[in-house]
Amino acid sequence: MSTSPSSLASTSTAYDPKTIEADLYARWESQKLFSPDVVQTLRAQSANEVPMASEHFQNNTQSPDKAFSLVIPPPNVTGVLHMGHALDNTLQDILIRWHRMQGTPTVWIPGTDHAGIATQTVVERQLQAEGKTRDDLGRQAFLEKVHAFAAQSKKSILGQLRRLGVSPDWTREAFTLDESRVQSVRQAFVTLYERGLIERGDYIVNWCPKSASAISDIEVEYREEAGFLYHIRYVADDNPDEALIVATTRPETLFGDVAVAVNPKDERLNHWIGRRVRLPLTCDTIPVIGDEYVDIAFGTGALKITPAHDKNDFEVGRRHGLPAPIILDLKGHLADHARVPSDLRGVERFQARKQCEALLEASGLLVQKEAHTHRVGYSQRHGSVIEPLLSKQWFVKTKPLAERALKSLQAGELKFIPERWEADYTRWLENIQPWCVSRQLWWGHAIPAWYAIDDEKREFPIVALEKPEKCPKTGSTELVQDPDVLDTWFSSGLWPFSTMGWPNENSEDFKKYYPTSVLVTGFDIIFFWVARMTMMGLALTGKSPFHTVYIHGLIRDEKGQKMSKSKGNTVDPVLAIDQYGCDGFRFGLTSLVTYGGQDIKLAPDKLEQGKLFANKLWNAARFVMMNLSQGDMAPSLSFDTLTPMDQWILAKYRKAAEAAQDNLEAFRFGEYAIDAQRFVWDDFCDWYVEMAKAQLKDPTTEAMTRRVLFTVLDGALRLLHPVMPFISESLWLELQGDKPAYPSISMAKFPNAQQMSAPLVDPAGIDFVLETVRALRNLRQSYKVPHSSAVSIIIDAPDLHQREALEANLPLLHRFIKMSDLSIQAQLSKKPSQAAVSVVGQCQIFLPLAELIDLGQERTRLSKQLEKLQSDYNQLEKLLHNAGFMSKATEEVIAAKREQLIELSAQTAHLSQQLAALSAVP
Numbered sequence: 001m002s003t004s005p006s007s008l009a010s011t012s013t014a015y016d017p018k019t020i021e022a023d024l025y026a027r028w029e030s031q032k033l034f035s036p037d038v039v040q041t042l043r044a045q046s047a048n049e050v051p052m053a054s055e056h057f058q059n060n061t062q063s064p065d066k067a068f069s070l071v072i073p074p075p076n077v078t079g080v081l082h083m084g085h086a087l088d089n090t091l092q093d094i095l096i097r098w099h100r101m102q103g104t105p106t107v108w109i110p111g112t113d114h115a116g117i118a119t120q121t122v123v124e125r126q127l128q129a130e131g132k133t134r135d136d137l138g139r140q141a142f143l144e145k146v147h148a149f150a151a152q153s154k155k156s157i158l159g160q161l162r163r164l165g166v167s168p169d170w171t172r173e174a175f176t177l178d179e180s181r182v183q184s185v186r187q188a189f190v191t192l193y194e195r196g197l198i199e200r201g202d203y204i205v206n207w208c209p210k211s212a213s214a215i216s217d218i219e220v221e222y223r224e225e226a227g228f229l230y231h232i233r234y235v236a237d238d239n240p241d242e243a244l245i246v247a248t249t250r251p252e253t254l255f256g257d258v259a260v261a262v263n264p265k266d267e268r269l270n271h272w273i274g275r276r277v278r279l280p281l282t283c284d285t286i287p288v289i290g291d292e293y294v295d296i297a298f299g300t301g302a303l304k305i306t307p308a309h310d311k312n313d314f315e316v317g318r319r320h321g322l323p324a325p326i327i328l329d330l331k332g333h334l335a336d337h338a339r340v341p342s343d344l345r346g347v348e349r350f351q352a353r354k355q356c357e358a359l360l361e362a363s364g365l366l367v368q369k370e371a372h373t374h375r376v377g378y379s380q381r382h383g384s385v386i387e388p389l390l391s392k393q394w395f396v397k398t399k400p401l402a403e404r405a406l407k408s409l410q411a412g413e414l415k416f417i418p419e420r421w422e423a424d425y426t427r428w429l430e431n432i433q434p435w436c437v438s439r440q441l442w443w444g445h446a447i448p449a450w451y452a453i454d455d456e457k458r459e460f461p462i463v464a465l466e467k468p469e470k471c472p473k474t475g476s477t478e479l480v481q482d483p484d485v486l487d488t489w490f491s492s493g494l495w496p497f498s499t500m501g502w503p504n505e506n507s508e509d510f511k512k513y514y515p516t517s518v519l520v521t522g523f524d525i526i527f528f529w530v531a532r533m534t535m536m537g538l539a540l541t542g543k544s545p546f547h548t549v550y551i552h553g554l555i556r557d558e559k560g561q562k563m564s565k566s567k568g569n570t571v572d573p574v575l576a577i578d579q580y581g582c583d584g585f586r587f588g589l590t591s592l593v594t595y596g597g598q599d600i601k602l603a604p605d606k607l608e609q610g611k612l613f614a615n616k617l618w619n620a621a622r623f624v625m626m627n628l629s630q631g632d633m634a635p636s637l638s639f640d641t642l643t644p645m646d647q648w649i650l651a652k653y654r655k656a657a658e659a660a661q662d663n664l665e666a667f668r669f670g671e672y673a674i675d676a677q678r679f680v681w682d683d684f685c686d687w688y689v690e691m692a693k694a695q696l697k698d699p700t701t702e703a704m705t706r707r708v709l710f711t712v713l714d715g716a717l718r719l720l721h722p723v724m725p726f727i728s729e730s731l732w733l734e735l736q737g738d739k740p741a742y743p744s745i746s747m748a749k750f751p752n753a754q755q756m757s758a759p760l761v762d763p764a765g766i767d768f769v770l771e772t773v774r775a776l777r778n779l780r781q782s783y784k785v786p787h788s789s790a791v792s793i794i795i796d797a798p799d800l801h802q803r804e805a806l807e808a809n810l811p812l813l814h815r816f817i818k819m820s821d822l823s824i825q826a827q828l829s830k831k832p833s834q835a836a837v838s839v840v841g842q843c844q845i846f847l848p849l850a851e852l853i854d855l856g857q858e859r860t861r862l863s864k865q866l867e868k869l870q871s872d873y874n875q876l877e878k879l880l881h882n883a884g885f886m887s888k889a890t891e892e893v894i895a896a897k898r899e900q901l902i903e904l905s906a907q908t909a910h911l912s913q914q915l916a917a918l919s920a921v922p
Contacts, residue, residue, distance in 0.1 A: 015618035017581030020730045025162055033744050034167040036067075036105045043103070046742050068099040069513035070108045071496050072168060073521050073529070074176060076115035077153040078122050081160045083555040083563065083602060084522060086573035090586050090723075091552060091593070091669055092520045093166040097722040098664050100167075101750035107513050108167065109499045111174035112154045116444035116488040117211055117381050123149050123443075139442050146443045150177075163574055165582045165725045167746070172509075174499045176491045177445065184498035185491050186448045186465050188540055193463045197397050197539070198437070200449075200461060202324075204311040205436050207389035209332030209349075210382040213440040214393055216487060217433055218527050220377040220386050227376075229299060231368035232360060234260055234277040237285045244269070244277055244288065245367055247299030249374055250309075251360065252352040254279065255339040256327040257286055259305040261316060264290040266301050280365045281356070282339050291316050308390035324390050330440075332387055349387070394438040394447060394484070401535035402429040413544045414534060417667050418597045421523060421551045428527050437487045444485030452476040493532035496545035505541070519546045522554055523597065550667050553599040559892055560601050571602060583724035584611035587677070590723050593670040613677055614727050617720070620685045621731045624709045627696055628735075637711065643701055644809065646708045647760035649688040652679060653715050655763070658753035660719055673723055680716045687770055688712065694815055710735070715751050722750075765805035768841060772806065773816040775838040779847045783836055789852055790820035794835070796828040799842040806843075859915060866911045873904040 032038040070092050075085055092108065100106040123146045124134055134142040154175065161168075174181065192198045205214040229247045232254070236242040244260055257279055262269040273290040293316055294303045307317030307324035317324055329335045332349045341359075344352055360366040377386035406429050408414055409422065416422045438447060452460045452471030460473050461482075470477045494502070500514040501507025515537070521530065530549055537545030556562055557569040577585045588610030592600045642650070656679035663672035688708075695705040714735060721728040725746075732745040742748055776793065785791065793813075797803035806813070806824050813822065828844075831837075834855060835846040849855060879885055880897055889897075 013619055013622070015581070015615045015727065017583065017614070017726065021163075021165070021582055021726050024726055024729055025165065028167065028744070029162075029170060031743065032171065033746060034108070034169045035171055036107045036169065039100065039747060040105060042743055043747055046747065067105040067107070067513050067517075068096075069106070069516045070096060070518060070520070071499055071516055072108065072110045073519075073525075074111045074113040074174075074492070074495065075157050076118055077112050077150040077157065078115050078118045079153065081157055081164075081573060083571050083573055085160075086164060086576075086585075087552065087555055087589055087593070087600070088520055088522065089161060089164055089166050090589055091550070093164075093725070094590065094664070094669060094672075094722040095518060095520070096167055097725065097746060098750055100746050101718065101721065101748060102752075103749065105512070107169055107172070107509075109172045109174060110158070110161065110166075110168035110170060111176070111495075111499065112157060113488065113492060114150060114175065114177035114444065116439060116441055116485060117213065117215070118488075119146060119150060119153075120441050120443040121211065121381060134442065142442055160574055163577055163582065165586065167725070172499070174495075176488070176495070181491060181494070181498050182445065184494050184502055185445045185486065187503040188490075188494055188536065189448050189486070190463055190465055191540060192396065197400065198394060198463075199397065200392065200394050202390055202392050203395060203434070203436070204308075204314045204388050205391050205393055206377065206379075207330070207332075207387045207391065208379040208382055208384055209330065209387055210379065210384040211441070212330045214389075214391060214436050214438065215379060215381070215386070216436060216489070219380050221380050222375045222377050224373055225376045227372055227374055229368075229370040229372040230357065230360070230366065231300060231370065232280055233365045233367055234280065234302075234304075235365075237276040237278055244272055244302050245300045246302045246304050247370075248304055249372065250353070251356040252334065252349055253306050253309050253327065254304060254356070255282065255334070255337065256306040256308050256325050257304045258307060258317060258322045258325065259287050259289045259320065261289050261291045261294050261303045261305050262301060263292055263294040263296050265292070266294070266296045269301050272302075279339075281341060281359055281363065284339060289316075289320055291319065310388050314390065326390055328387060328389065330389075393436045394449075394482075394486075396435040396437055396490075398432045398435050398535065401539050402432045402531075404538045405429055405531065405534045408534065408538055408544050413547070415548055417548060417550045418595070421526060421549070421597070424523075425526055425531060428531060435487075437490050438482075438484040439487055440483075441485050444488065445491055447482040447484050447486055449482040450479040451482065452479055489528060489532055492529055493536040494540070496533055497537060497541050502541065514541070514545075515543045516546045518548045518550055520550045520552070523551045524554065526551070551597050552593060553597050555602055556599050558601050558603045560599070563602075576607060580607045580611040581614055581726075583727045584608075584614045586610070586725075587613060587673055587723055590669050590673040591677070593673075595666070595668045595671070613681060614724065616681055616685055617716075617724075617727060617731070620680075620689055621713060621717075621735070623689060624713045625734065627692075628706055628710060637704070637707055641701075641704050642708070642760065643695060643705075644761060644766060645688060645691045645695070645812070646701075646704065648763050648766040649683060649708065649712055650760055651763045652683045653712050653751070654753050654756045655679075656683075656719060657715070657751035657756065660751065661753060664722075676716075676719050676723070680720065684712055684716055691812065691815060694811075718745060718748050719751050721745050765801075766809060766812070768802055768805050769809045769812050770816075772840050772843070772845060773813065775840050775845055776817050776847065779836045779838055779845070783847075783849055783852075785847075785849070785852050787818070790818045791852065792821040792848055793817070793819055793823070794828070794832055794846040794848070795822075795824045796831075796844040796846070797824055797842070798827055802841050802843055862911055862915045866908065866915060869904055869908045869911060873901065873908060876901050876904065 028034065072092065073088060075081060096106055096108045123142075127133060127137070137145065189198065206217060206220050208215050227249055229249060230251045231245050231247050232251065233243040234246050236244070246260055248254070260277055262272055264270050264273065270290065272288040275288050276285045277288060278285050289305070293312065294301065305313045305316050305322065307314045307322055308326045309328060314324065325337065325339065327335050327337050327340055328349060334340050334344050334347050334349065334352050336345050344355060347355060357366065357369070378384065379386055406426065409426065416425065448465060449461050449463045450467055452462070452474045454460070454474055460471050462468050462471060462479070467479060467481065471479060491498075496516050497510065497514055500510040502510055502514075504510065519530065519533075533545050537543060554562070561567065561569060563570045573585070580588065585607055588607035591610070592602070592606055656676065659675045660672055663669070663675060692705050692709055695701040714732065717728040717732045717735070729745050732748070733740055772795075780787075780791070795806065797806060803824060803826060810822070813819070832846045832848050834850050835848045837847075838845045876897060880894070880901065886894065
């Protein structure tokens with residue numbers, strides 16, 4: 001990289017990100033410029049360097065705030081990053097770079113998640129393609145294969161993060177299944193167990209037959225599906241002519257029935273309580289019990305009780321001391337159980353349903369098959385229907401943890417942005433259920449529990465950090481570790497503090513950086529992850545793991561549809577970076593973010609705008625550096641020799657710095673990006689740089705103009721660095737010349753309006769003049785006035801302040817508009833005829849056209865355009881009143897047509913005004 005301020009003069013006018021991104025990132029990483037320890041050391045070494053001109057423009061009394069820390073939401077090692085990851089990490093990087101530039105000790109810890117069930121599933125599918133299963137390999141060989149897959153996937157993911165230009169401290173990289181996290185997880189499990197917050201017991205769990213494992217409630221996706229209610233006769237044991245009609249959606253589970261329940265308040269059926277009925281298709285009889293849980297209005301009012309295969313039935317069974325026979329195996333087949341007819345044993349559950357229906361009908365026990373819509377639970381990972389199953393599992397008692405988390409929220413120790421997400425978070429914590437944390441998988445954190453088994457096959461569990469030498473109850477030294485692993489979300493719930501050295505609370509990272517400052521994430525994992533982190537953090541460290549949770553929307557396609565591979569509407573972030581450049585991609589993505597956290601429609605034109613903006617910045621920097629010399633970086637600006645335009649751009653710079661600070665403090669990422677772009681593109685590039693071209697030709701303004709160009713370009717690059725790290729770093733180092741003040745722009749101070757001098761001039765006056773220029777340019781363009789033609793301008797300016805602003809800045813008007821004559825009057829006696837007109841503030845601006853264009857030809861052109869617009873408008877209006885079209889078209893198509901109609905109406909009105917101006921009588 002060149003160190004001469006003018007070396008960009010010979011480079012291409014088109015910015016090529018590929019020439020700088022890889023090399024810059026490699027330098028950042030090799031010099032460990034993302035490490036807070038390295039950054040603080042380098043800052044101290046640079047403290048005595050001569051300050052930059054733009055820093056002299058500030059009163060640099062800023063002292064470092066307390067540490068700022070983030071932990072990355074660790075992506076699963078199951079594939080590649082998607083657009084949601086790209087957005088999430090871009091926003092985190094903006095915060096990190098911004099705080100780093102403010103002199104704050106800043107750390108961002110990267111890492112990945114082992115993603116238990118998801119990763120195991122991917123590898124099992126690979127084996128399946130080879131005609132093998134995990135059992136064919138054995139546990140140890142299978143785990144070695146998963147480790148190899150995870151390592152390769154992790155390498156790919158971390159490479160993608162680097163392509164995104166993010167700046168975490170790679171020396172602190174973590175993995176949820178590395179040795180440090182293993183120790184943290186064991187300590188957390190043992191601590192919670194010793195406090196009575198973890199227990200092992202028989203409960204109904206969500207069983208996924210496809211993975212042969214329990215999954216948590218929030219990993220179940222419910223869908224409304226069409227099914228049937230089967231009305232079945234349960235014949236009275238004491239009278240074969242009487243029967244209790246029971247309605248069920250799952251006749252295949254009747255072999256696990258231990259009772260039929262009716263509501264004691266149901267006068268139609270309560271006389272059955274205390275009697276026994278025959279269990280269909282078996283030789284057993286079961287009691288009829290009374291329980292107010294039964295909904296009198298549902299089905300027939302009689303409910304079959306199957307405690308081992310329904311959560312609510314399980315509770316009814318416990319209240320009445322009923323047994324709980326398990327009649328489905330772990331793969332969802334009817335079990336080899338005495339109650340199950342021999343020809344149904346081993347039959348898959350849905351096939352068994354059909355066979356049970358046929359047997360019941362043949363036996364005369366099926367009274368009715370009624371169409372019925374009901375909720376069916378599916379595994380989010382496997383897409384298989386969940387089976388409620390009685391199973392011995394490890395559970396976390398979440399009620400006490402949730403109560404503490406709610407108190408923390410109410411005490412203001414935690415806040416959500418946007419605030420509306422607090423209601424969802426609160427509602428879930430208030431209705432929380434026990435958390436089943438054991439999984440019947442091989443890939444994951446082994447549960448730190450060992451069992452001694454006596455001669456009667458009784459288990460004696462011992463929970464400990466390491467395998468004990470013997471069982472304290474039986475004295476046995478033959479101990480077997482629990483074969484299950486922990487739910488992935490258990491280890492993820494420890495992430496903010498396990499990455500900081502916990503359980504060693506005396507570690508430097510834990511003392512300095514915990515609790516973390518902010519969590520940036522999507523709303524879709526508030527329950528999966530955010531709530532669990534707060535519960536675990538408060539329980540194990542006594543502190544909320546972060547002070548603020550910033551929730552952003554989800555990325556959707558440009559039509560607002562959810563992205564999915566099946567729809568073919570996904571966007572690969574790496575391919576997008578290849579197309580638009582990392583800075584253009586990051587800027588375009590960030591500009592779409594709204595403060596309200598609405599979902600984001602990813603329009604390609606926004607990413608293209610980001611690319612164009614980077615190119616605009618590149619060329620503005622080329623111009624500035626072509627006109628600089630080493631002396632222009634001297635730390636002085638003689639305010640008394642500044643032109644009005646110099647003062648205006650410095651005032652705009654201060655305003656832009658204030659807006660950036662306010663926006664970033666309030667997590668208004670989109671506003672930050674858009675406001676910064678408006679300052680750089682509009683104020684600096686379009687206006688000041690153009691005016692500077694004239695000032696550089698004037699010996700009285702040349703020297704100070706160069707220093708202002710340097711000062712504002714330097715500030716603009718620092719302003720943009722958090723969102724556009726590559727181009728800002730590259731240009732900034734180029735701008736600094738042979739001896740940059742710091743090794744990286746990331747160590748330069750972020751522009752701070754509070755530490756700058758007060759505005760040198762009220763920019764409103766020049767803003768008005770420039771708005772006038774813009775209006776005149778639009779008039780010339782609308783009426784096809786050639787750029788080479790000098791125009792005569794008449795301005796009716798009744799407002800004194802606006803008139804004075806125009807008169808005080810005549811050089812600006814003449815610089816930006818080629819004029820033959822300019823007349824500014826307090827009040828026109830007569831409006832000019834055949835003149836285009838525009839209104840700015842209280843001024844009317846007239847552009848006489850008779851001498852500039854062929855009025856007849858222009859009237860003809862505009863009339864044809866107007867006729868075409870009116871025809872298009874009439875056809876579209878007719879289409880929107882067509883009942884056939886409206887009934888068949890989608891809502892999206894109709895909305896687009898209505899927007900088109902509004903646009904045609906606006907264009908028609910505009911052309912009508914233009915035509916009227918040309919038709920005015922001279």
